[in-house]
Amino acid sequence: xxxxxxxxxxxxxxxxxxxxxxxxxxxxxxxxxxxxxxxxxxxxxxxxxxxxxxxxxxxxxxxxxxxxxxxxxxxxxxxxxxxxxxxxxxxxxxxxxxxxxxxxxxxxxxxxxxxxxxxxxxxxxxxxxxxxxxxxxxxxxxxxxxxxxxxxxxxxxxxxxxxxxxxxxxxxxxxxxxxxxxxxxxxxxxxxxxxxxxxxxxxxxxxxxxxxxxxxxxxxxxxxxxxxxxxxxxxxxxxxxxxxxxxxxxxxxxxxxxxxxxxxxxxxxxxxxxxxxxxxxxxxxxxxxxxxxxxxxxxxxxxxxxxxxxxxxxxxxxxxxxxxxxxxxxxxxxxxxxxxxxxxxxxxxxxxxx
Numbered sequence: 001x002x003x004x005x006x007x008x009x010x011x012x013x014x015x016x017x018x019x020x021x022x023x024x025x026x027x028x029x030x031x032x033x034x035x036x037x038x039x040x041x042x043x044x045x046x047x048x049x050x051x052x053x054x055x056x057x058x059x060x061x062x063x064x065x066x067x068x069x070x071x072x073x074x075x076x077x078x079x080x081x082x083x084x085x086x087x088x089x090x091x092x093x094x095x096x097x098x099x100x101x102x103x104x105x106x107x108x109x110x111x112x113x114x115x116x117x118x119x120x121x122x123x124x125x126x127x128x129x130x131x132x133x134x135x136x137x138x139x140x141x142x143x144x145x146x147x148x149x150x151x152x153x154x155x156x157x158x159x160x161x162x163x164x165x166x167x168x169x170x171x172x173x174x175x176x177x178x179x180x181x182x183x184x185x186x187x188x189x190x191x192x193x194x195x196x197x198x199x200x201x202x203x204x205x206x207x208x209x210x211x212x213x214x215x216x217x218x219x220x221x222x223x224x225x226x227x228x229x230x231x232x233x234x235x236x237x238x239x240x241x242x243x244x245x246x247x248x249x250x251x252x253x254x255x256x257x258x259x260x261x262x263x264x265x266x267x268x269x270x271x272x273x274x275x276x277x278x279x280x281x282x283x284x285x286x287x288x289x290x291x292x293x294x295x296x297x298x299x300x301x302x303x304x305x306x307x308x309x310x311x312x313x314x315x316x317x318x319x320x321x322x323x324x325x326x327x328x329x330x331x332x333x334x335x336x337x338x339x340x341x342x343x344x345x346x347x348x349x350x351x352x353x354x
Contacts, residue, residue, distance in 0.1 A: 015056060039205075118272070142178070254266060283327075
């Protein structure tokens with residue numbers, strides 16, 4: 001076989017997983033139930049193959065979603081505004097996520113994955129906020145929300161609720177719900193949502209790729225899986241604690257003076273600092289767990305316990321608050337100090353904030 005034929009075969013082999021990943025992403029997006037995981041295929045393709053395959057999957061997915069959205073516009077009577085938002089949301093969120101995992105080589109050296117992750121989450125939060133404001137301002141959406149509330153009230157009345165609970169539900173309206181959700185989204189809810197979206201999809205893609213690598217040898221052109229994610233070496237710059245303190249004080253001040261726009265900006269800065277220190281708390285927890293030779297069964301057991309705790313109303317607050325405080329404490333206590341006879345650490349590998 002001639003070298004040209006070999007190169008063409010390699011290109012075909014790299015294009016097939018890209019097309020398959022794009023198709024799975026579109027399928028997950030259109031199912032509704034599993035739409036939250038529509039970014040997982042991009043992560044899998046990146047960790048399983050080279051970064052060009054991830055960008056090829058992105059291009060195939062954007063093209064396919066544009067065709068599907070245009071078909072829905074022509075056949076099902078979807079409005080032009082909703083069609084454009086569908087195309088923009090999927091394209092931009094996929095672009096941000098793929099850019100976090102598979103940036104150009106120059107940017108990957110200059111900006112560490114932790115920096116790309118949180119910067120991309122901020123961009124995604126901005127997009128999500130704009131999309132929510134666009135959707136929530138639609139009269140059709142408000143009418144649909146009123147319909148859902150009427151159905152809930154009918155079911156609730158048929159079950160025979162007491163007078164106190166009926167009075168509580170009676171004060172709930174679509175406008176009140178939208179106002180509450182809008183406030184939460186503007187004051188950091190969008191940022192938290194994007195951080196969770198990118199983190200969960202990245203970890204699932206990483207897990208699936210590492211699982212498949214155990215069964216088959218690495219292809220020569222594949223991106224080697226890192227021994228540890230950026231979480232293992234993640235550190236927050238000490239300057240961030242001052243940003244957190246000043247933001248907390250200014251949030252209280254803007255709340256008293258009722259300066260709405262500065263308060264929204266400060267809330268997002270404050271939430272970002274909280275997320276950074278929570279991530280550092282996770283890194284510290286992982287550091288101590290890595291000192292023990294845990295069996296696969298023990299790791300699965302710890303993951304199950306963690307999931308149970310996260311869904312427990314009181315325990316999840318203790319866990320999240322404890323990890324946040326643990327991350328803050330490392331500003332003054334070197335919790336991840338290396339052993340005297342161990343190799344030197346590289347804290348700058350995942351440094352955030354400076």
